[in-house]
Amino acid sequence: MYYKDLIKMQRYPHSWCPGCGIGSVLKNTAKVLAGMNLDHTNTIAVSGIGCSGRMAGYLNMDAVHSLHGRALTSAEAIKTVRPQHNVVVLSGDGDLFSIGGNHFLHTARRDPDITVVCNNNEIYGLTAGQYSPTTPKGTYTTTSPKGCKYEPIDIHGILRTMPRYFYARSTVWHVLHMQKCIQEAIQWKGFAFVDVVSDCIEINGRHIGYKKASEMFAMYKEKYKIVRDVEVLGPHDLGVVKKE
């Protein structure tokens, strides 16, 4: 199976800005699905709302574009009714952790067998640049003109409070690593969360000192390091942590 068979190419050109990390998340998710022979006969995609929430609709399978923050609840219900199918959620940081924060907490606790790929670009892109729950403290956004006052949410830390968890972190520069994380997440029996650090050059990057996406990618390469066999990921560690 070729990954492009899993993408609705007839919908192109897509709705994302040039240089946006979402394309990389979508493409690499499709590559993993293709490699695992997962298609419309055995897989269902779910999204929330936002730029990242548009991803599910580009996959060439039954896709549910649910409501803002509600992708996880939607996915869990779908998995309940269609237990033989893989259910993959593709959404963003604002959707999953802010308006969807309560659902994130409780879905993770109930541990349904679903996979979540989060395009974590630390910003509300579609509404043009407000701080999200993962925006680093001090960052300029349109709603924090003097720098974001709050510490970002610690998703890795929240998941590690669960008796059983799967958390992976990668970036849109480390694409092979991202693919490995997504594949392992799909294979995990339970709630598997892949946190993909991603760029939003137009709405975020340009306002915090990056001229183009490649500069952000270079930053990811420089700043984030792949680690193996650890129980806890440091803030700039990439890898998989899980507990049976």
Added chain:
Amino acid sequence: MKTLLGGNDAFFQGALRAGANYFAGYPISPTTEILTLAAERAEEQQDFHFLQAEDEIAAAIAVVSASLAGAKAFTATSGPGFSLMQEAISWGYRVEAPTVFFESQRVGPSTGAPTFPAQEDILQAMHGAHGTYYPLAFYPNSPAECYTLAVTAFNAAEEAMQPVIFLCDGYVSHLYEPVDLEALEIPPAVPRSRPPLGTGKRHFTGIAADEEGIPRTGNPQVQEAWVRKVKKRNEEVAKRYPLYEYKERDSDTLLISYGSTSRVVAPLQERFSHFRPIRIFPVLKEELRKACEGYEHIVVLEANDGQYAMLVEHAIGREVEKIPLLGGKISLSRIKEPLKEVLGVELEDVL
């Protein structure tokens, strides 16, 4: 054989009869019995699914999603929970998800009087959610009717491909009456028509999209065509369920009431004509117009301040008298004063 059945219980049994197999909900008076029954059912039957969600927002999303996934899905709530569900109900209209939302009303606004009945969410059932859509809602007044109407509600949801609101109130929910389920006339359950998720390459989105699920937000004709389509389907399905009760008496007065209020005013129905809408939405315009002809007085008695009365006035094109029963006590004694005021008659004289 007759068994003692409460309104909530009867609705749940009726939902099962209709083929319902997914329930998601959140505890709230006066519908918690349904949540409990669903939990027990899921323990007994592997093909019945249950979720006690973290809130009504999640419950409603789960119900719409389970419907898309192929289940006959429903929930049960009361006013405050129903408010939280409105976003998902709006989504349910857009993605055309057959679902049933049981809403047993209690006194509001806000927390109000949680265990006391009201009929204050009539307009919320009509247009509590955002956007253009066409509601379908039924309202029984007995446990037996909760049972039969549950099947009707699931069938109408399936036929109209939309959420159906099953209105109830605290009295009917907790009213226990002997019911012989075998003796009731039940319509056959309409099977699921749309193939479940995981069988195609469809896109179920809340965005204004074309029939392929491709967003067409810049094209007003696409959205207009969708509105026309669902409006037509809603009207066609509604025509199959012109449900009401009309008792004609030799009187110049027509009383209109529904749900528990219609039970409370039953003794007045010997003296005055009475109209009880069972299908609340779409409003029974023709039926109301016909029933209201020739009466000097038309009096709407309801446990709110004129919500249905307003719809009656709109339907028949004239003003009606209103007797609101507020605060959670729906009783004949409370009708005494307003009856004198509106019709100039003593309650004792008409009983």
